[in-house]
Amino acid sequence: MNNAIIIGQYVPGNSLVHRLDPRMKITIIFLFVIFVFFANNVLSYSILTSFAIITTAITKIPFRFILKGLTPVWFLIIFTFLLHLIVTKEGIILFDILGFKVYSGALIQGFAISLRFFLLILITSLLTLTTTPIEITDAIEDILHPLKKIKFPVHELALMMSISLRFIPTLLQETDKISKAQASRGVDFRTGPIRDRIKAVVPLLVPLFVSAFKRAEELAMAMEARGYQGGEGRTKLRELKIRKLDIYVFLVFLLVIAGMFYTRNY
Amino acid sequence: MDITFKDVSFIYQANSPFAHIALKDVSFHIPSGSFVAIIGHTGSGKSTLIQHLNGLITPTKGEVRIGDYRIHSGKKPDSLKELRSRVGVVFQYPEHQLFDETVEKDIAFGPKNFGVPAVEISKRINEILPAVGLDENLLDRSPFDLSGGQMRRVAIAGVLAVKPEILVLDEPTAGLDPKGQREMMDMFYNLHKDQGLTTVLVTHSMEDAVKYADQVIIMNKGSKYMEGPPEEVFVQRELLNQVQLDIPEIIQFLHAFETRFGSHIPFKRQTIERLAQEISQVVKGADLRE
Numbered sequence: 001m002n003n004a005i006i007i008g009q010y011v012p013g014n015s016l017v018h019r020l021d022p023r024m025k026i027t028i029i030f031l032f033v034i035f036v037f038f039a040n041n042v043l044s045y046s047i048l049t050s051f052a053i054i055t056t057a058i059t060k061i062p063f064r065f066i067l068k069g070l071t072p073v074w075f076l077i078i079f080t081f082l083l084h085l086i087v088t089k090e091g092i093i094l095f096d097i098l099g100f101k102v103y104s105g106a107l108i109q110g111f112a113i114s115l116r117f118f119l120l121i122l123i124t125s126l127l128t129l130t131t132t133p134i135e136i137t138d139a140i141e142d143i144l145h146p147l148k149k150i151k152f153p154v155h156e157l158a159l160m161m162s163i164s165l166r167f168i169p170t171l172l173q174e175t176d177k178i179s180k181a182q183a184s185r186g187v188d189f190r191t192g193p194i195r196d197r198i199k200a201v202v203p204l205l206v207p208l209f210v211s212a213f214k215r216a217e218e219l220a221m222a223m224e225a226r227g228y229q230g231g232e233g234r235t236k237l238r239e240l241k242i243r244k245l246d247i248y249v250f251l252v253f254l255l256v257i258a259g260m261f262y263t264r265n266y
Numbered sequence: 267m268d269i270t271f272k273d274v275s276f277i278y279q280a281n282s283p284f285a286h287i288a289l290k291d292v293s294f295h296i297p298s299g300s301f302v303a304i305i306g307h308t309g310s311g312k313s314t315l316i317q318h319l320n321g322l323i324t325p326t327k328g329e330v331r332i333g334d335y336r337i338h339s340g341k342k343p344d345s346l347k348e349l350r351s352r353v354g355v356v357f358q359y360p361e362h363q364l365f366d367e368t369v370e371k372d373i374a375f376g377p378k379n380f381g382v383p384a385v386e387i388s389k390r391i392n393e394i395l396p397a398v399g400l401d402e403n404l405l406d407r408s409p410f411d412l413s414g415g416q417m418r419r420v421a422i423a424g425v426l427a428v429k430p431e432i433l434v435l436d437e438p439t440a441g442l443d444p445k446g447q448r449e450m451m452d453m454f455y456n457l458h459k460d461q462g463l464t465t466v467l468v469t470h471s472m473e474d475a476v477k478y479a480d481q482v483i484i485m486n487k488g489s490k491y492m493e494g495p496p497e498e499v500f501v502q503r504e505l506l507n508q509v510q511l512d513i514p515e516i517i518q519f520l521h522a523f524e525t526r527f528g529s530h531i532p533f534k535r536q537t538i539e540r541l542a543q544e545i546s547q548v549v550k551g552a553d554l555r556e
């Protein structure tokens with residue numbers, strides 16, 4: 001299986017972060033994502049970075065595993081950094097390579113933007129790493145609940161989400177199986193001219209789509225057989241509940257944000 | 267080609283919280299031309315094991331040798347494609363690999379990839395169709411319009427059309443009707459005999475293992491648990507029961523016979539007809555003595 005991709009993967013655990021109410025987690029992450037854009041100097045960035053890193057440490061998920069899982073994102077982060085080096089022309093000229101001038105402002109800004117990007121990805125991937133898909137959808141359904149008043153299909157949306165999340169690993173498994181079967185029949189996905197490699201995808205995609213459609217049909221049938229009829233009058237096995245712990249964590253988070261705003265003016 | 271596993275271990279998603287040891291220090295030797303059955307409870311690592319046979323995965327530790335090809339941890343042989351043309355693998359539910367517009371094109375897909383000329387391919391298809399029990403007029407149909415059993419046969423034909431020297435079968439008859447299962451297994455056995463194939467069969471059916479295999483490998487939780495000829499392995503009821511496996515019906519019958527009539531008939535992989543004769547001898551012999 002492609003084990004380089006961890007986005008959307010849940011790592012079971014019993015840490016403080018795992019146990020937090022999913023609505024609280026989503027709220028904190030939502031606010032964090034906004035406030036990252038307010039950081040403007042070394043100190044405020046350090047506060048946010050420390051918060052992200054300490055939170056990661058609390059989850060007890062090995063840092064190396066997370067970093068490795070973000071490989072596809074590293075490319076974007078480095079690309080952003082280089083783009084800033086080339087485009088930004090502020091501050092003093094630091095050095096000059098073959099007539100290409102690198103400005104101090106470019107270096108600082110490139111670094112800041114890449115860091116901001118990194119923090120965003122890290123903190124959002126923590127959500128899926130520590131929260132089961134079911135918890136996430138329950139939380140989103142709950143957060144969006146008020147929209148029901150304007151006839152917004154909240155329950156259906158949540159159901160769609162939980163089904164998609166549920167089937168990501170299944171689809172990855174299926175991809176793995178089919179690509180192995182076709183590789184056994186002489187398909188080469190890794191070498192050869194680009195044209196051939198693109199053509200090699202057809203024997204992979206067709207069976208994948210066929211099985212996805214079949215699965216969807218079976219799921220629909222199974223849901224109907226069990227009398228599913230939407231969210232109307234449906235009760236929940238797991239009720240979400242805000243506890244003291246969640247309040248404390250939120251207060252700590254507010255302190256961090258306050259600290260960040262305070263240091264902005266230094 | 268001989269198959270040799272030397273201390274092979276395999277870990278899925280190594281170095282992550284999901285690391286899962288699927289094979290632990292597995293060693294065995296399969297001589298060229300033999301028919302081997304691999305048996306084990308679900309999740310015991312059978313499918314993982316057979317994926318080593320054509321370089322789909324490389325051992326985390328240890329070495330796999332297929333003829334002159336060597337597959338070490340981290341290093342695949344350079345001529346992987348050649349190896350795959352000589353080792354044909356029929357996966358669990360192979361019908362999921364069908365994709366082409368017509369049955370004919372799908373069967374031809376493998377040999378075409380391995381560079382078999384078109385004339386030769388259509389010759390092979392004509393030979394294989396009756397062997398796998400498919401009708402010729404299905405060739406122009408879409409594989410997705412077929413029944414499950416027919417799809418299975420098309421997928422198997424697609425592997426056979428490559429003419430491999432080693433044929434690896436991962437529960438090839440799962441989900442077929444009893445008659446289809448018997449036909450399919452007999453077909454594989456005839457192929458094995460006629461073309462001198464080396465056959466590796468993963469199965470849950472003790473009956474198939476007794477009937478066809480020269481050698482049986484029992485897997486348990488990723489390790490090799492027992493190995494040997496079926497007449498030696500299958501008589502060890504307690505050991506097999508410990509890993510949720512049962513002995514074949516024919517041996518159960520012999521046990522029951524012994525308790526009931528007090529005379530022991532040794533198990534030598536006899537056919538049902540042969541056994542009936544032996545029993546009649548024993549029973550008649552007893553009659554005479556009385």
Ligand SMILES: Nc1ncnc2c1ncn2[C@@H]1O[C@H](COP(=O)(O)OP(=O)(O)OP(=O)(O)O)[C@@H](O)[C@H]1O
Binds near residue numbers: 278307
């Ligand atoms: N792609 C994968 N990623 C992680 N773990 C896997 C993967 N494939 C298999 N495993 C695990 O490895 C172990 C062995 O799996 P394998 O498929 O080899 O079993 P099996 O003996 O073929 O079982 P079955 O009889 O059900 O087909 C199982 O515990 C399984 O959960």
Ligand SMILES: [Mg+2]
Binds near residue numbers: 312313358436
């Ligand atoms: Mg299997």
